[in-house]
Amino acid sequence: MIEIRFHGRGGQGTVVASKILADALAKEGNYVQAYPEFGVERRGAPVFAFIRVDNKPIYDKSRIYTPDHVVVVDPTLVEAIDITDGLKDGGYIIINSPKKPEEFKFPDKFRVFTIDATDIAVRHQLGTLAAPIVNTAIVGAVVKILKLTKLESLIEAIREGVPLKQEENVQAAIEAYEKA
Numbered sequence: 001m002i003e004i005r006f007h008g009r010g011g012q013g014t015v016v017a018s019k020i021l022a023d024a025l026a027k028e029g030n031y032v033q034a035y036p037e038f039g040v041e042r043r044g045a046p047v048f049a050f051i052r053v054d055n056k057p058i059y060d061k062s063r064i065y066t067p068d069h070v071v072v073v074d075p076t077l078v079e080a081i082d083i084t085d086g087l088k089d090g091g092y093i094i095i096n097s098p099k100k101p102e103e104f105k106f107p108d109k110f111r112v113f114t115i116d117a118t119d120i121a122v123r124h125q126l127g128t129l130a131a132p133i134v135n136t137a138i139v140g141a142v143v144k145i146l147k148l149t150k151l152e153s154l155i156e157a158i159r160e161g162v163p164l165k166q167e168e169n170v171q172a173a174i175e176a177y178e179k180a
Contacts, residue, residue: 001052001053001054001058002052002053002054002068002069002146002148003050003051003052003064003066003067003068003069004018004021004050004051004052004053004064004067004068004069004070004071004142004146005048005049005050005064005067005069005070005071005087006018006048006049006050006051006070006071006072006073007046007047007048007070007071007072007073007074007077007081007083008046008047008049008072008073008074008077009043009044009045009046009047009073009074009076009077010043010044010045010046010047011043011044011131012073012074012131012133012134012135013073013127013133013134013135013136014036014047014048014049014073014074014135015036015047015049016135016161016162017049017071017073017134017135017136017138017139018034018035018036018049018050018051019034019049019161020135020136020139020154020157020158020161020162021034021051021139021142021143021149021154021157022034022051022053023157023160023161024139024143024149024150024153024154024156024157025051025053025148025149025153027149027153027156027157028149028150028153029055030053030054030055030149031053031054031055031056031057031058032051032052032053032058033050033051033052033058033061034049034050034051035049035050036048036049036050037049037050037063046077046080046081050063050064050067052064053148064086065086066086066087066088067086067087067088067091068088068091068092069087069091069092069093069094069146070083070084070087070091070092070093070094071094071138071142072093072094072095072096072097073096073117073134073135073138074096075095075096075097075099078095078104084106084107084110087110089109089110090109090110090111091110091111092110092111092112092113092145092146093106093110093111093112093113094113094114094115094138094141094142094145094146095112095113095114095115096114096115096116096117096118096134096137096138097114097115097116098114098116098118098119099114100114101113101114113141113145113180115137115138115141115176115179115180116179117134117137117138117141117172117176118132118134118137120134120137120172120175120176120179121133121134121136121137121172124137124165124168124169124171124172124175125165125168126165126168126169126172136158136162136169136170136172136173136176137172137173137175137176138176139154139173139176140154140172140173140174140175140176140177140180141176141177141179141180143173143177144176144177144178144180145180151173151174151177154173154177155170155173155174158170158173
């Protein structure tokens with residue numbers, strides 16, 4: 001089983017990103033769980049989303065405490081919270097950031113990847129300039145880096161699960177996939 005924890009802020013599409021990835025994984029016959037964790041927080045408050053994927057039924061319904069990989073939708077959270085809490089040795093950290101991976105100071109036991117999903121989202125007019133929606137772009141990079149599903153499955157999941165600007169979201173995911 002592979003477990004992934006997403007870190008983001010309310011309103012950025014973190015929960016939708018995890019659902020889109022889960023839908024893409026399920027299209028290829030995987031068993032998947034995807035669920036968020038947040039309270040009554042308002043837009044901009046930290047949120048978590050979790051994914052479990054396996055080739056057999058998943059019975060564990062608990063919170064993910066020791067993820068295999070972490071996806072950071074909002075790079076300001078790198079300084080605000082410990083995104084590596086519980087992350088397994090060898091885990092991947094995928095960060096939405098224009099910085100190079102080596103600019104982040106994480107222990108060598110983790111592999112760090114960056115993708116400027118914000119720039120991609122802005123160029124595809126997803127959200128607003130002040131509040132871009134980066135979910136499909138970050139998921140495009142996640143699919144490429146983790147190699148858990150095919151790009152075609154992700155595109156299909158976006159077309160089925162994103163109600164607005166479907167083609168712009170598809171193109172953002174493809175661009176991030178190609179740049180990752």
